[in-house]
Amino acid sequence: MTDVLAKYVSRPTNPQNTPFFDMQYAELVPMAIPLNLSMNQCISHPCFDVLFSHFSINDIVQIYSSILLEKKIAFVSQDPHKSSLCVIACASLMRPFKVTSTIIPVFIDSNTNNFTGSNDNLLNKSFIIGTTNSNIGADLIADVSTGVLSMKIPQQLVIPRSSEIIRKINLVIQNRINDITVPPAEVRSFLGRPGSNPKYDEFFKNVEPFVFPPYYTYYFPQKYIFPTALIDSIREIFASHIAFELNDKIKVCIVKNKNTNIDELNKQMFLKQFNLEESLFIIQFIETGVFTDFYERSQQQMNKKPIPLFRASSYTTYTKYNMVSNATDALSPFANDANDNSIHE
Numbered sequence: 001m002t003d004v005l006a007k008y009v010s011r012p013t014n015p016q017n018t019p020f021f022d023m024q025y026a027e028l029v030p031m032a033i034p035l036n037l038s039m040n041q042c043i044s045h046p047c048f049d050v051l052f053s054h055f056s057i058n059d060i061v062q063i064y065s066s067i068l069l070e071k072k073i074a075f076v077s078q079d080p081h082k083s084s085l086c087v088i089a090c091a092s093l094m095r096p097f098k099v100t101s102t103i104i105p106v107f108i109d110s111n112t113n114n115f116t117g118s119n120d121n122l123l124n125k126s127f128i129i130g131t132t133n134s135n136i137g138a139d140l141i142a143d144v145s146t147g148v149l150s151m152k153i154p155q156q157l158v159i160p161r162s163s164e165i166i167r168k169i170n171l172v173i174q175n176r177i178n179d180i181t182v183p184p185a186e187v188r189s190f191l192g193r194p195g196s197n198p199k200y201d202e203f204f205k206n207v208e209p210f211v212f213p214p215y216y217t218y219y220f221p222q223k224y225i226f227p228t229a230l231i232d233s234i235r236e237i238f239a240s241h242i243a244f245e246l247n248d249k250i251k252v253c254i255v256k257n258k259n260t261n262i263d264e265l266n267k268q269m270f271l272k273q274f275n276l277e278e279s280l281f282i283i284q285f286i287e288t289g290v291f292t293d294f295y296e297r298s299q300q301q302m303n304k305k306p307i308p309l310f311r312a313s314s315y316t317t318y319t320k321y322n323m324v325s326n327a328t329d330a331l332s333p334f335a336n337d338a339n340d341n342s343i344h345e
Contacts, residue, residue: 069157165241169237
């Protein structure tokens with residue numbers, strides 16, 4: 001009764017030029033509380049399909065590489081919801097690396113003056129933003145409407161073995177392509193008259209409650225809707241692609257400084273482990289805060305000693321190690337916290 005009275009009290013008292021219509025709300029909106037999911041999963045599940053619906057896998061790998069190199073990246077769209085979801089999806093894609101760039105999912109045009117002026121402004125720092133303004137001074141502009149990347153530098157560097165990660169992601173997506181492709185909302189009959197598509201309604205009945213509410217796509221159509229298992233598979237591919245290799249190559253290149261008696265990374269020895277094409281990316285990458293954080297955590301993990309199960313004799317070498325459940329948790333500096341986020345607080 002209180003809600004009904006409040007509705008009528010909120011209406012205008014003066015006569016209006018146009019009829020007053022009550023807002024219609026959905027009677028049932030399916031919701032789920034993902035108690036068993038990590039923070040990164042809760043962030044990535046509702047937004048991954050938006051990113052992959054608007055950009056090719058090659059372009060997503062290029063964006064991923066640019067984030068690792070701390071470039072200035074702007075997702076441009078007249079629909080702030082889509083551009084912001086692309087920003088969030090990219091940030092959640094970076095695990096196990098820590099994103100050091102400034103992240104602004106919705107950057108209002110009125111804030112553009114923050115990019116000009118003093119030397120200590122956002123223009124001099126790396127960022128990942130969603131905006132409606134394409135003249136933002138970014139190194140890489142991703143147009144969400146057209147799915148086209150515009151780069152300040154003609155040829156951007158990409159991660160080592162990029163063709164391998166593209167092939168793996170293509171494979172897992174193609175295996176589920178019939179289940180993730182949104183059918184057309186309308187189909188034409190034999191006489192050419194448009195009508196509702198029963199496959200469209202059936203598709204949304206099977207959408208998982210952990211992804212973005214299907215009601216949104218009625219008004220903002222997209223190409224794919226990913227199930228959570230596919231999203232986790234894609235995140236694992238990115239997480240294990242370069243991190244394992246870096247971790248192994250860092251281990252053999254740590255030397256002790258004779259003057260300070262402190263372990264340091266021998267960069268020359270480290271670079272020699274990559275071929276010429278890969279080293280072009282690695283040379284820039286090792287100078288970033290992303291790599292510095294990765295190296296420090298990797299070194300801390302290597303310095304940890306295993307815990308003996310019991311007092312070992314000269315004949316026993318049994319030691320206790322922490323168990324890991326998946327590829328991401330198996331990465332050296334990242335096995336302790338399943339909720340470890342890739343975004344610096």
